[in-house]
Amino acid sequence: MTKELLFEIGLEEIPARFIRSAVDQLKERMMNWLDQSRISHGSVHAYATPRRLAVLVEDVSEKQEDIEEVVKGPSRKIAKDANGEWSKAALGFARSQGVDPEQFTFQELNGVEYIYVTKSSLGVETSSILADALLSILSSMTFPKNMRWSNYEFKFVRPIRWMIALFGNEVIDMEITGVKSGNITRGHRFLGDEAVVSDPSVYLEILRNQSVIADIDERxxxxxxxxxxxxxxxxxxxxxxxxxxxxxxxxxxxxxxxxxxxxxxxLEIPQEVLITSMREHQRxxxxxxxxxxxxxxxxxxxxxxxxxxxxxxxxxxxxxxxxxxxxxxxxxxxQKLHIKDALMKLENIVFHDELGTIADKVRRIRRIADGLSSKLQVSQDNEDSISRAAEICKFDLVTQMVYEFPELQGVMGEDYARRAGEKEDVAKAVFQHYQPRFAGDDTPATLVGSIVSIADKIDTIIGCFSIGINPTGSQDPYALRRQAQGIVQIMLAQKLPITLSELINIALDVHESLRKLKLSSDEIRKAVIEFFELRVKKILSENLRYDVVDAVITADFDDIASVVSRGEALMDAVSNQQDFKTTVESFNRVSNLGSKAEQQMINESLFQEVGEKELYTAWKSIVAAYQDALELRDGSKSLQLLGEIRNEITTFFDTVMVMAEDEQIRNNRLALLAAIDQDLKKFADFTKIVW
Structure with missing residues (x-):
């Protein structure tokens, strides 16, 4: 026999941002308890409004399932002493299982006899354990913020005002913070009244009659x-x-x-201001x-x-x-505030005790941005715009509008900069340097905005790592993961010809010249590179197989555009080319034997077999074009060129005895394989591909 189970927690109004996770938590804990308690059930429905969290479970069994369990104990050798009596180990096992030693049986396992005991457990009535279970579920729920009320020590998201605990039409007797369970719910605060829920099946309809739509999806x-x-x-x-x-x-x-x-x-006010005011303040x-x-x-x-x-x-x-x-x-x-006066006010706003003020940060951003401009050899116009945009990128932080609406930082800066007569690309960059602000956000559309954005983000990352603030687990107070991911996305979107190492070195040099570092530059560089590796891997993993990601990352991830291009080309080959497995196997044979090489020099005069001569010739014929394709970040072309020597590799292994008795010939052949393997590994570590 089965019944429906209804558990409703009636509360004072819960903050809207807490409700979804709270009701999901209630549903999950209810399901886990039923499953762990061996109580079969049907569908589980969760309901929530500002004043209630509820869960309704269909077809709940009226009784736990009976179980019979066989438990293995110590071996016969340990279980009995020299006199054939039960040892302390055996007696302790009996006590732990709640049985008498006379219930022991012996069974052989892998040639050794062990004690076994069969335990039977009869299921109890579901109604007899529901009260403790529901109280336990309620008490174990967690929230971002809790409250205490009256004289109770118990904490919850908001004070509990009523509870329904029904199993069929039977009220489960329970109490918490002076509130006893019953079958009475409360409707809409102004349009409804108290109402009796005679059975869980009528719960939604009863509330509907009291002007409450409890079903979240329906509402x-x-x-x-x-x-x-x-x-x-x-x-x-x-x-x-x-x-x-x-x-x-x-x-x-x-x-x-x-x-x-x-x-x-x-409407004369910028549209973003009006929309933000309507959404954020008035909903x-x-x-x-x-x-x-x-x-x-x-x-x-x-x-x-x-x-x-x-x-x-x-x-x-x-x-x-x-x-x-x-x-x-x-x-x-x-608009009465001049930009130069706003910049002076930044001297009084602390960014971090060990990293100085916002003004200090702006000075570093400008120096880093100038370094990037020089490295990328941008035009003089762009260089001037980048330097100016970096200089004023944070000025709107001291405006009244951003103080009132922090989410408008950058938005107001662009508007105010434009009205102050700044160049259009400079004004746009003040907004764009915050991009991407969140997952799925756009990257800066202009080169000027992109350079300033990268400079801002890498300054924060280097600064935090230099004082020991590294993201750990879920802790990332300065959003360094998002900042690093933003840098990678911008470098890809703008196809910037700069490596991560070059970027990190530029930022490190600026920090070293303007402040004293707690850690050595080598320590910081190593930690930041490892940090970026995880961000690159995360971006690649969104579209590529894990083994493909590992293969191209192992080769090199310093050049972002290159690793993405190589990853996409390798993924395409692995997925769509039926004979590519044979190609990879041939590359891996090269790698396995090439690792045994004791010398790097290749002596053509020592080639004896046709197969090794042809492999050497084929490799030399593609190596220059292959290097060019890698430098151009053309993953497809690079992989295509490598594939052109597959047949020669296969012929080589079919016709040439690599481990020849003559030491010179053997070492020369191994050196050839090592040289080819060195080029293969510039594209990917093919041994990581899983078939």
Whole structure:
């Protein structure tokens, strides 16, 4: 027989950002407990609103499964003493298993007799263990922030106000922080009331009657459908950002979409400011036209029905008007601040106690950017723009708008720089140097923005590693992994002809010239190179097999564009060329024997067999073009050229005795293989390919 199990935790309003992970956690812990307790069950459903976390399990068995377990103990030799009596080891085993020694049996395993005992465990009634289980699940839940209330020591995300614990129509008796379980839920705070849940199967419907849509997906669909209907009616584009939709989803129990308006004069403020103010402060969805230009409207979601929507709309308009008035004031005041005065203010903002102020960081960024410009031999115009953009890239950090909306750093800098008369590529670079800001974000579109972005990011990485701040596990307070990944992405996107080692050396030289390092430059360089290797491997692993990644990384990863090109070419060959396995096997034979070489010089006069002469000739015919292809980062061409000597390698091994008795001839043949292997390993370590 089976029943449905319902567990609802009623709370004061939970922060929206905590709810998704909390209800997932509740579902997972419930499933784990049922499985570990040998209680069969059907589907598990999780429900959540701002005031409740709930889980409903279908077809829960009324009784645990019975089990019979055979346990192996010590060997007969250890289990009995010289007098044939049970030893302390045997008696201890009996106690640990809760059995009498008379229940022991002996069985042979690999020629040795061991004690075995068969234990039977009868399953108990599910209802008899549910109370302790549910309390344990509830108590074990974790949250980013917890609360204590009243005089209770217990901590939870928000105070618990009611609980439902139903197994079928039976209430599971339990209590925590003075709240006893029952079968009474609470509806919408203003539109609903208390309601009896007579059986778990009617839970959703009971709440629906109390103006609560507990099903997360259903509530989300309601919001999206209402937004789409409004957009179609008004012929608007309503910008629905996933993160905001997720937050709004957990702010309401009964969603009703409505819209409001604001004065068109506010549209003179940069669009990004208005959108940020609406989204971040008011949880509003902005309205755009077909050209993605902001219109003087907003869309919001009410936690309630459609009664008096005009009143609600006017109230929201009043609040937004105040917000936008503040933004308008900040925007106009900021334009009175000269860039040189803003840069002076950076002297008073600490970046890190051991790395100095933001102004110190800007000086390093400019020096690194200038070094990159020189290394890359950019044009004089670009060099001037890069230097100026690096100099002013952080000036907007002291503006009132960025203080109010930190997420607008760079956005406001670009706007203010343009209004201050800076060159267009310089203004754009002030924004672009923050890119990519997150996974999936664009890389800087211009060379100027790319160079300043790399300079900023490598300065942070070198600075942090130089004072012992290395990412460990989930700890990465300065987002160094994201910074390193951003550098790699920019170098690929811009096809910059510079290696990681060259970049690191430029940044290290700047740090050494401007500050005293706690660690030696060699220690820092080694640690940073290893750190970048993991980032390159992560990027490659998004599209390539792990063995292909290992193969090309082992050869070299210093040149980012090269390792990506080689990885893609090798992946294509491994996946699509049926005979490529034979090619790799021939390369690996070269590698295996080439590693035994004791000399590097090849003496053509010592070649005796046709096979070795042909291999030497074939190799020499492709080696120059192969080196050129590698320098041009043309992985496909490089691999194609290597493939052209496969037949000669096969013939060589079929017709030539490599390990000849004559030492000179043997060493000469091994030297030939070692030289070829050295070139093969410039492309990849083919021994790492797994078939």
């Amino acid at each position: 989300k669909e309601m919001i999206v459908n209402q937004i789409e209907a409004l957009a179609n009616e008004k012929q608007w584009k309503i910008a629905v950002k996933d993160e905001l939709l997720e937050e709004v989803l957990f702010l309401v129990e009964t969603p009703t979409v409505l819209f409001g308006t604001f004065e068109p004069t506010f 509003y969805f902005p309205v755009l036209n077909e050209q993605d230009q902001l219109l003087p409207f907003f869309v919001t979601v009410r936690n309630g029905n459609n009664t008096s929507l005009d009143v609600i709309s006017k109230g929201n308009e009043k609040v937004l008007r105040a917000r936008l008035s503040d933004a308008d004031f900040f925007y106009k005041e900021d």
